[in-house]
Amino acid sequence: MTTNVLGVLTIGQSPRTDVTPSIQSIVGSNVEIIESGGLDSLTAESLHSVEPEDFDTVYISRLRNGESMNIGKSKLLPLLQDELTQLEKRTDIVLMLCTGDFPTLQTTKPIVYPDRVLNHMVSAILPSGTLGLIIPLEEQREKLLLKWRLNELNLYTEVASPYEESDIAGAAFALKEQGADMIVLDCMGYNEQHKSAAVKSSGLPVILPRTLVARVISEYVSEE
Known part of the structure; x- marks a missing residue:
């Protein structure tokens, strides 16, 4: 029986089938993993809207189709906050699937920042x-x-x-x-x-x- 729910928030698109199996094997089968992604709300046609400008902090992440893309932090943050707000309602703890820093994100549940x-x-x-x-x-x-x-x-x-x-x-x-x-x-x-x-x-x-x-x-x- 599942007794804990872990939210995994990627800055790209979910699910992160290249990462979550590693995490699941360590946290154990009693922990349910629910995934969400900062770019999940975007269509293939609108992904260009988060490409980084010259001044922006650049991140890289994986898309659902297995490709990767560069992402501008300033454009990502509002999308990431929306996904996090919804993900928290369904989970006990959240893992940010990025080693970057996100000090402006607002949370109500424990969140683990890898950095x-x-x-x-x-x-x-x-x-x-x-x-x-x-x-x-x-x-x-x-x-x-x-x-x-x-x-x-x-x-x-x-x-x-x-x-x-x-x-x-x-x-x-x-x-x-x-x-x-x-x-x-x-x-x-x-x-x-x-x-x-x-x-x-x-x-x-x-x-x-x-x-x-x-x-x-x-x-x-x-x-x-």
Whole structure:
């Protein structure tokens, strides 16, 4: 019998069949997952309305047809708030399926932001040293470096998208060569195979956000 309901809110379109099976396997079969997406209300013809302008923060996410698209944060936020407001009514806790920051979202239920979990975990494990980041888009480099500078760490980044053919292993090896002590795959789109490739090529600890936050949520919803 289901005893807890987890809302999964993606910035793209739901369902995220590339991510939620990983989460379900960790939180357990007693937890029901209900998905929603910031772009769910848009038609194929209107998706262009959320493409980023030059000034905007750029995110990338997956569409229902398996393709990916770049999204402008300022255009996404109102859509995301509408979806979150409805999703909360049907769930006990919500997971934001993005490692970006969303401080303006209003919630009435507990919500897990992966970027906060990642930041605190890295601070606890690696209070000093060198952190390597693998990120999806070159356009994200500057703002992601600024986000991670909250920690007293040397930072290096490499770009390798989780949504298309890219050299995750090569990016991880490059970060090792630059002196990284640990690597974060800084997007919820990265999967277990990406992590395995990064570990194998670098020999370093590699943090995968989707499984990390799923384990945090499993503690919250655990019956034992």
